[in-house]
Amino acid sequence: MSVLTHLLPDSSNLILENCQLDKIKTQINLIVSAISRVVNCPVCNQPTQKIHSRYERLLADLPWADYSITLQLRVRKFFCINSLCKRRIFTERLTNVTAPRARKTLRLAQRLSVIG
Numbered sequence: 001m002s003v004l005t006h007l008l009p010d011s012s013n014l015i016l017e018n019c020q021l022d023k024i025k026t027q028i029n030l031i032v033s034a035i036s037r038v039v040n041c042p043v044c045n046q047p048t049q050k051i052h053s054r055y056e057r058l059l060a061d062l063p064w065a066d067y068s069i070t071l072q073l074r075v076r077k078f079f080c081i082n083s084l085c086k087r088r089i090f091t092e093r094l095t096n097v098t099a100p101r102a103r104k105t106l107r108l109a110q111r112l113s114v115i116g
């Protein structure tokens with residue numbers, strides 16, 4: 001598992017929770033989540049650790065040998081605890097991993113744009 005952890009994008013902030021290898025589809029699913037306990041509100045910058053909910057994003061990542069890689073990223077939503085802030089709930093930002101609403105990791109997008 002430790003080798004796999006080092007191959008994750010932004011391995012300082014992502015933890016590998018599980019992985020599934022599908023030999024027939026030559027695909028590996030990596031179930032990952034962010035380590036950071038405290039995140040800052042993107043509007044007022046107030047730190048918070050009050051989790052609202054979680055959801056999953058599927059991101060294509062760079063292939064390993066013949067296997068395609070999908071990151072099953074467990075993203076958290078947080079409450080902003082600043083009563084003066086207009087944002088009540090926000091999604092954690094993983095700016096070193098992917099862009100908001102993207103379907104790929106940043107490093108896969110960069111690699112594809114170099115090839116293209």
Ligand SMILES: [Zn+2]
Nearest residue numbers: 041044080085
């Ligand atoms: Zn806020």
